[in-house]
Amino acid sequence: MHEFTVEIVSDNAARVTGTGDELVATAGKTIQDSIYEYSQQRAADAGAPVEVAVHRAGRRTQVTVSPDGTASRSAPTGPIPTTADQGEDPSNPDAVAAEPVSITLDPLGHIGRTGHTGHTGHPAPDGAGQESAPYPAPAARCQKVSVLAAPGIVPGATEPARTGMRGRLNAVLGLGLSPKPSSAEMRLRAAAATITGPIPDFSTITVANIKGGVGNTPIAVGLAQTLATHRGGATVVCADLAESGGSLADRVCVPPAEGQNIFGLLAAAQADPGHLRRSVLGRHLTRQPSGEDIIAGHKDLTAAQHAGLGGDDAAALATILARHREILVADTGNNPLAGSWQWAVSQADALVVPVPLRRDAATAAHRMLLDLAAAHPGRPDRTVVIITDGPGDTPMVESDAVDAFIALGVQVLRMPYEPLFAGGERILPSHLRHTTTDSLTVIAATIVDLITKPE
Known part of the structure; x- marks a missing residue:
């Protein structure tokens, strides 16, 4: 060899x-x-x-x-090389190993009131117009950088690959191979960086398709989980804006308790019209393992005051949430005449349309987007269609559907089959397939791009 x-x-x-x-x-x-x-x-x-x-x-x-x-x-x-091969001189047995290199750092100046380093004056007392006498000279052992400080990240440096062939080599051999620029890992890193970037003060993401049973709720739950995972807890709320209450409470990891619903929160806000306290808000939201909150709709249609969720109710909910959260993910029903549906679609900073590969679902979504484009001319620019795989799909529909959606000026992404979405069970992030998690990351990044897109 x-x-x-x-x-x-x-x-x-x-x-x-x-x-x-x-x-x-x-x-x-x-x-x-x-x-x-x-x-x-x-x-x-x-x-x-x-x-x-x-x-x-x-x-x-x-x-x-x-x-x-x-x-x-x-x-x-x-x-195997002996110690002599590794640098010691066998002819001089008394030779000793080289001493470690010592680095001397410059002393660190004191920080004045302005916060700039290098000043040696005391901070001026309140009301004083100048600095007082300087501190004594700092000791020579004072270092510019603490030895306990974590190492900084070098600008432009790339973390070693964690997946793929290079990731396996790094794990087995202890190497530091970087992922290829065109690899799936690099695309996911770029997507994660987009998700964590700055967004407007409060944004609404609406998931809608007037055809029932197409996966609105699983997509809404998955997006809320993904956004919260990358942006942090207490930043995202997923709300059930179906007119008479949908299945959101039945699909999340932690179901809401009795009374934790939109109407309960609106009643609490009316009791304290000045400013709803964070603690009161928290009693009506249900925190999920990924850090997002959910708020359910109301299904008690026997009470006259709960005849249905209207547009004013949805707007009032958004006003409350905007004081404490960054993003509202609106899970809608399939009644386009409902006030809550019309509010969610008209106010959406990004519209997400799930479309299984079935002609009825694709036709309903296409008709919905045509109507929205006529009523809201800029809506297609902030819309993404998600083609999903599932039982009963007919792949021959895909080509026609994609062409029709692209002709409307909307983005089209594809998501692989996810058994947990199709099975109607509660959606636990740890139980999702890796391909689903990766797809949701790319979709979420695309949505953040739409949110931050200039008008």
Whole structure:
């Protein structure tokens, strides 16, 4: 087996022993990337696996790389280097190891009232117009950066790959290979960065399709979970805005208690019309494991005061939530004449339309979007259609449906089949397929792009 040794001399350079070849980390790559690519080329030239001994700061890693790029940790086939081989001089047994390098840091100046470092004056007392006498000179041992501070992130640096072939190599061999720029991992990282970015003070995401049973509620629940996972707890509320109460309470991880519904919250707000306290709001919302809150609709149609959720009720709910949350995910019913449905669609900063691959669902969604485009000309620019897989789908519908939606000027994304969505069970994030979680991340990033899109 062909063998050679690589010595890493810095974070960006390495030297191949015996050949004089110099390896350099190019833009977007680590030195480990360069060593791996060089080793693969050596294996391809030799037509056989090569054994690479990588040395760095006294540590040795043995890797076998095949011509097809497969790499695995291996024991060396040759003799294991002795201590003398690793740098000690056998002719001088009294030689000692080199002392560690010491770094002296400049002293840190005191911080004045303005908060800038380098000033040596006391903060001025209240009402004073100038600084008082300076502090004594700081001790020489005062360091500019605390030794306890966590290392900062170098701008432009890329975290090692965690998935795919490179992720497996990093996990098994302790390497630091970066993901390929075009890889799915990099696309998901970019999507996550978009989701966590700044958005307007309060935004409404409406999930709507006037055809019943197309997956409005599972999509609304999944989006709320995804947004809260990336943006943090107490930022997102998912509300059931169906006229007579939908299935939101039956699909979330933690069901709401009795009285935790929109009408209960509106009644509490009327009792305290000035400003609803956060503690009162919390008693009417139900926190979920991902950090999002949900608020259910009301299904008691026997009471006259609960005849149905109207547009004024939905607007009042949004006014309350806007004081304490960032995003409202509105799960709508299938009655386009209901006031709550019309409010949710007209006020949506982003409209999400789930469409299974069935002609009836696609036709209903297309007709709905045509009507909305006529009533709200800018609506297609803030709409995304989600093509979903499910039982009873007819794939031949997809091409016609996608072409029809694109012709309206809306974005179209595709989501794979998710058994938990189709089965009617409660939706626990940890039970979702990885493909579903990844798809929801991309969809959520697309929605945030729509929210932040200029008018």
